[in-house]
Amino acid sequence: MTLVAGVDSSTQATKIMVRRAEDGALVRQAQAPHPDGTEADPEVWWRALLTASKDGLLDGVSAVAVAAQQHGMVALDDDGRVVRPALLWNDTRSAPAAADLVTELGGPQEWARAIGSVPVASFTISKLRWLAEHEPHNAARVSSVLLPHDWLTWRMTGNSEPVTDRGDASGTGYYSPAGGNYRNDLLRMAFGRDLNLPRVAAPAERLPADPGNGLPPMDAVAVGTGDNMGAALGLAASPGDIVVSIGTSGTAFATAEAPTADPSGVVAGFADATGGYLPLVCTLNAARVLTAGATALGVDQDTFDGLALEAPAGAGGLTLLPYLDGERTPNLPNATGQLSGVTSENLTPGHLARAFVEGVLCGLADAIEALADEGVPVRRVLLIGGGARSAAVRSIAPQVFGRPVAVPEPSEYVADGAARQAAWALSGTAEPPGWAGLGEPGVYEADPVPAIRDQYAAARSAMVDQSR
Ligand SMILES: Nc1ncnc2c1ncn2[C@@H]1O[C@H](COP(=O)(O)OP(=O)(O)O)[C@@H](O)[C@H]1O
Numbered sequence: 352m353t354l355v356a357g358v359d360s361s362t363q364a365t366k367i368m369v370r371r372a373e374d375g376a377l378v379r380q381a382q383a384p385h386p387d388g389t390e391a392d393p394e395v396w397w398r399a400l401l402t403a404s405k406d407g408l409l410d411g412v413s414a415v416a417v418a419a420q421q422h423g424m425v426a427l428d429d430d431g432r433v434v435r436p437a438l439l440w441n442d443t444r445s446a447p448a449a450a451d452l453v454t455e456l457g458g459p460q461e462w463a464r465a466i467g468s469v470p471v472a473s474f475t476i477s478k479l480r481w482l483a484e485h486e487p488h489n490a491a492r493v494s495s496v497l498l499p500h501d502w503l504t505w506r507m508t509g510n511s512e513p514v515t516d517r518g519d520a521s522g523t524g525y526y527s528p529a530g531g532n533y534r535n536d537l538l539r540m541a542f543g544r545d546l547n548l549p550r551v552a553a554p555a556e557r558l559p560a561d562p563g564n565g566l567p568p569m570d571a572v573a574v575g576t577g578d579n580m581g582a583a584l585g586l587a588a589s590p591g592d593i594v595v596s597i598g599t600s601g602t603a604f605a606t607a608e609a610p611t612a613d614p615s616g617v618v619a620g621f622a623d624a625t626g627g628y629l630p631l632v633c634t635l636n637a638a639r640v641l642t643a644g645a646t647a648l649g650v651d652q653d654t655f656d657g658l659a660l661e662a663p664a665g666a667g668g669l670t671l672l673p674y675l676d677g678e679r680t681p682n683l684p685n686a687t688g689q690l691s692g693v694t695s696e697n698l699t700p701g702h703l704a705r706a707f708v709e710g711v712l713c714g715l716a717d718a719i720e721a722l723a724d725e726g727v728p729v730r731r732v733l734l735i736g737g738g739a740r741s742a743a744v745r746s747i748a749p750q751v752f753g754r755p756v757a758v759p760e761p762s763e764y765v766a767d768g769a770a771r772q773a774a775w776a777l778s779g780t781a782e783p784p785g786w787a788g789l790g791e792p793g794v795y796e797a798d799p800v801p802a803i804r805d806q807y808a809a810a811r812s813a814m815v816d817q818s819r
């Protein structure tokens with residue numbers, strides 16, 4: 352039996368899945384939390400990885416890969432030391448920098464043409480511009496920039512040549528997924544000079560593991576990828592599958608054979624981890640809105656779900672725009688959450704819980720619609736991430752999405768995808784190993800209730816208009 356491990360270093364935690372390389376059977380798993388915040392010393396990710404893998408979790412593992420939160424700016428000096436804590440995807444201070452970059456290149460359509468995406472605050476390129484403008488002393492010391500998964504992979508390979516993959520590189524803002532090349536001109540435009548960038552390795556490339564990296568000895572480290580690309584690989588998603596992930600971020604994405612280039616900026620034209628593409632829409636407020644709702648009502652998550660399920664669809668006209676931490680889609684980085692339509696009848700714990708769940712799902716319904724508008728086929732919606740564990744989310748999603756929702760057996764699909772990539776790197780085959788697949792996901796069905804989205808759309812349009 353050959354064992355492989357996949358690491359998901361996401362916003363809130365590091366999760367590790369150890370699977371059998373031959374058929375993907377789960378052998379063991381563990382996780383460790385990350386500190387809260389929108390910037391982080393990369394060391395905390397490494398320490399979380401060591402914590403999760405203590406007690407022999409990785410003993411006997413032949414290969415490992417890391418899939419991590421996308422976009423984070425890990426800026427390094429000449430000696431490979433981090434220059435400042437990494438700015439993460441959900442840090443919105445770089446929003447004005449993103450807006451400036453969009454203007455400087457000649458508008459959103461020029462960015463869509465150049466890299467398939469229009470930069471927002473999340474993108475690495477916007478963070479580099481912010482650094483150049485706001486911390487010139489730090490910017491002057493930067494010699495290279497990595498993404499979170501690049502940095503972790505680099506630690507595992509003993510600080511040899513840094514590498515990345517197409518999937519994660521496509522979220523930087525200075526890599527063209529369609530061309531398969533860096534756009535150093537765009538990086539220079541943002542930062543004022545060139546930087547050393549990690550080599551973009553092939554999807555199944557095998558890297559040497561450093562025997563002194565603090566992990567048990569292994570034969571290989573695979574190249575890794577971004578977390579959403581990892582989930583697509585873990586689910587073995589195929590064209591027609593729309594994956595909706597409710598984690599710290601809310602994402603809706605699909606695998607595609609051709610690149611996309613949406614000039615509205617709503618759909619990011621990312622690459623996937625296999626050589627294809629991954630059109631994706633991302634919201635900034637997802638599972639944490641549900642936990643914030645439960646906390647505000649003073650109940651646990653199960654009670655919160657029960658309350659939401661007792662209230663009527665549409666929450667009696669109560670609508671939450673769930674932009675608690677600003678928002679990325681729609682691009683309202685300075686927004687705050689907004690409750691509207693409050694009446695003496697609907698100001699109850701049940702209606703409030705329902706409005707919180709519907710608010711998150713309406714943003715994701717918009718995301719699915721945006722993918723469809725880009726020509727992405729929508730045959731099946733697969734719901735994953737921590738939020739998919741919520742009974743209320745699973746039941747209300749088909750009403751809001753207007754279609755059945757398939758919920759695969761709970762797993763850490765990002766880490767599973769990384770494990771599958773590790774097995775692929777070991778096998779040397781042309782395609783990833785055809786592991787047993789998802790089995791039969793539970794399917795949730797309900798009559799669509801378009802009024803839920805209508806009242807959300809009215810509130811959202813009013814906020815977007817006000818922000819102009
Ligand atoms: N039953 C549940 N109901 C609602 N939210 C949940 C539930 N279980 C976990 N979560 C939330 O899911 C989030 C973690 O999801 P995950 O997909 O692992 O996120 P990430 O990959 O960003 O770390 C946490 O915010 C957690 O509170």
Ligand SMILES: O=C(CO)[C@@H](O)[C@H](O)COP(=O)(O)O
Pocket residue numbers: 361362363419420421422440473522577578579598599600601602631633
């Ligand atoms: O920025 C994006 C996608 O573009 C986010 O999806 C991050 O990749 C963080 O993911 P989670 O921690 O929520 O899984």
